[in-house]
Amino acid sequence: MSVQSVPTSTAAHASRQRRRQLRTTLAFWGFVGPLFLGLIVFTYIPVLWGFVLSFFEAKRTVTPTTFVGLENYLTLFRDRAFIQSLITVALFALFIVPATTALALGLALLVNSITRGQTFFRSVFFIPTACSYVVASLVWKLNIFNGLPFGLANMVLYQFGQDPIVWIGPPNPPWYWLVLVSVRLWLQVGFYMILFLAGLQEIPRSLYEAAYVDGASGGWTTFRNITFPLLRNTTAAVVVLNIIAAFQAFDEFINILSGTGSSNINLARPPLVYLYGIAIGSQDFGLGTAGAFILAAIIIGITLLQNRFFAFGREERA
Amino acid sequence: MSAVTPRLPPPRRPLNTGRLLGQVLTYTALVLLAILFLIPYYIIFRNALLSQPQITAFTWTWLPIPPRFENLRAILEDPTAPMLTGLRNSAIIATVQTSGSILLASMAGYGLARIPYRWANQVFFLMLVTLMIPGAVTFVPSYVLVASFGWINTLHGIIVPGLFSTFNAFLFRQFYLEFPSELEDAGRVDGLSYWGIYRHILLPNSVGIITALGLLGFIGSWNAFLWPLIIGQRSAYWTVQIVLSTFLTAQTINLPALFMGAAIAVLPLLLIFIFAQSYIVEGVKATGIKG
Structure with a gap:
């Protein structure tokens, strides 16, 4: 805006200012409006509508029929299958979260410690991220852990004189957990390794030099006293992202355990698989939305607890 | 989001036998892990180019030679x-x-x-x-x-x-x-x-x-x-x-x-x-x- 050389009347000035304000307002909404409108239609409205539906009976219709109060929520908590799905996913998280965090950190430390070939090894560990859960499930189910003598895992066992194992099927011993955990581990560990590598590269080199001068031998001592404490925020982020993802597990459970004439899906049914059956299969949207809100509450609760537990240093994550 | 930050080499320390051994172990572990991580992709492309009897055979076929591109038409x-x-x-x-x-x-x-x-x-x-x-x-x-x-x-x-x-x-x-x-x-x-x-x-x-x-x-x-x-x-x-x-x-x-x-x-x-x-x-x- 140019400098005013001729004094103008206050009325004209006010009108010009109003025009400029209007122009700013229009420009802002022109840029932000499309996304904001989309969020209202495709996030706010469904969540609010779903919340209303969860207090109503709504079977085979997406409009609320009869008000039932908390009945849908109570039905779910009385349903052993739903409770079992929560236990299943908690158990799954208990396996996959520590395994992913430890392996991702280990890979990052290994890759970070070498001088030649860093990019190559980083790429190799990262490239499973390109694979979909469907494709990986296919490989795990039909080859590595197919339970037949030609499956890769059983071929390896044979080399050690072991009989083939039926990996996916009998609940005892629960080998299917190995299948479910290893497929997700392979798919996601590279992603978290990248986060740890980024965290490692932010640690000032001078700290290691100082420790070396002070006589630290490197290895475990430096890891415990320098590396790990300075990776706390990265670790916290990795754990939280990992838990959120684990509680929403769906793809590998459906693709590995379900199938024509197979009852394997009964072995482990996480909440999203359960809700998929209720909402999409039986078209019971009152019950389905109630379940979705229970699961959302659990995930948000764990995230908040986790943040408090790790005492997030926000200032470092700007 | 800047370009990839240049990575500084780790601090130089005198190369002694212990450190050399450490590097050898690190590279060995990395190579073994790398092979393990690439197996699923290997299986996808190997099986994609084998025949059904070759896949289900009890002896492992390492490489699809000759590759069966007719599998493409089958799918x-x-x-x-x-x-x-x-x-x-x-x-x-x-x-x-x-x-x-x-x-x-x-x-x-x-x-x-x-x-x-x-x-x-x-x-x-x-x-x-x-x-x-x-x-x-x-x-x-x-x-x-x-x-x-x-x-x-x-x-x-x-x-x-x-x-x-x-x-x-x-x-x-x-x-x-x-x-x-x-x-x-x-x-x-x-x-x-x-x-x-x-x-x-x-x-x-x-x-x-x-x-x-x-x-x-x-x-x-x-x-x-x-x-x-x-x-x-x-x-x-x-x-x-x-x-x-x-x-x-x-x-x-x-x-x-x-x-x-x-x-x-x-x-x-x-x-x-x-x-x-x-x-x-x-x-x-x-x-x-x-x-």
């Missing part, structure tokens, strides 16, 4: 696995969803960062609240909404709800906040409007972040499973993932065809990873702060 001509339809749908969905959501997010990010609107912070806050909601959990409420629009069994029913990424808008906002304002001022002196500044000054300078977030979006879109599964129920609307999943859970007889299908589904993304990995790594680092 493409299988009526129970509409692979070409799936590939076409996946390509349309991933392309439209990626370009649309990047455009909307970068516009919103620019507006939030650079246009001095009185309520900008309040609008931004209302957008950030949606990040609290775990993504997949909203599938039931979103299904209810999309069903009421009559969008079940349409491609736009799969595409449109995925166009609005608050998190990408947040990252673009951060990026534009750090953008030097001198360039913008120069544009304004030249008489450019807000749109002109965005179109001619900011967009050409955001190629890096657009590529990084765009590639991540494309990967997510191409590999998506739950949403396309519940919206595109009829086979004409299946994505390549749904085609494979249906084939996988319905019959597991034709192994070479199935693995050829898997190879086709994963190949585009493998190529992206091989040729544009540094962008993807930058994108992952940026999205990783979502805690």
Whole structure:
């Protein structure tokens, strides 16, 4: 805006200012409006509508029929299958979260410690991220852990004189957990390794030099006293992202355990698989939305607890 | 999101036997782990080019020699696995969803960062609240909404709800906040409007972040499973993932065809990873702060 050389009347000035304000307002909404409108239609409205539906009976219709109060929520908590799905996913998280965090950190430390070939090894560990859960499930189910003598895992066992194992099927011993955990581990560990590598590269080199001068031998001592404490925020982020993802597990459970004439899906049914059956299969949207809100509450609760537990240093994550 | 930061070599220490041994052990571990990590891909491409008896034989065939490319015809001509339809749908969905959501997010990010609107912070806050909601959990409420629009069994029913990424808008906002304002001022002196500044000054300078977030979006879109599964129920609307999943859970007889299908589904993304990995790594680092 140019400098005013001729004094103008206050009325004209006010009108010009109003025009400029209007122009700013229009420009802002022109840029932000499309996304904001989309969020209202495709996030706010469904969540609010779903919340209303969860207090109503709504079977085979997406409009609320009869008000039932908390009945849908109570039905779910009385349903052993739903409770079992929560236990299943908690158990799954208990396996996959520590395994992913430890392996991702280990890979990052290994890759970070070498001088030649860093990019190559980083790429190799990262490239499973390109694979979909469907494709990986296919490989795990039909080859590595197919339970037949030609499956890769059983071929390896044979080399050690072991009989083939039926990996996916009998609940005892629960080998299917190995299948479910290893497929997700392979798919996601590279992603978290990248986060740890980024965290490692932010640690000032001078700290290691100082420790070396002070006589630290490197290895475990430096890891415990320098590396790990300075990776706390990265670790916290990795754990939280990992838990959120684990509680929403769906793809590998459906693709590995379900199938024509197979009852394997009964072995482990996480909440999203359960809700998929209720909402999409039986078209019971009152019950389905109630379940979705229970699961959302659990995930948000764990995230908040986790943040408090790790005492997030926000200032470092700007 | 700057270019890849140059990596400094680790501090130099006198090379003694212990350290040498350490390096040898490290490389041994890395090579063994690398082989383990590549096995699934090896199996996909090996099985895709073997015959059924070769796959199910008790002795392991290491390499598909000669490769059986007729498996490609087997999967493409299988009526129970509409692979070409799936590939076409996946390509349309991933392309439209990626370009649309990047455009909307970068516009919103620019507006939030650079246009001095009185309520900008309040609008931004209302957008950030949606990040609290775990993504997949909203599938039931979103299904209810999309069903009421009559969008079940349409491609736009799969595409449109995925166009609005608050998190990408947040990252673009951060990026534009750090953008030097001198360039913008120069544009304004030249008489450019807000749109002109965005179109001619900011967009050409955001190629890096657009590529990084765009590639991540494309990967997510191409590999998506739950949403396309519940919206595109009829086979004409299946994505390549749904085609494979249906084939996988319905019959597991034709192994070479199935693995050829898997190879086709994963190949585009493998190529992206091989040729544009540094962008993807930058994108992952940026999205990783979502805690």
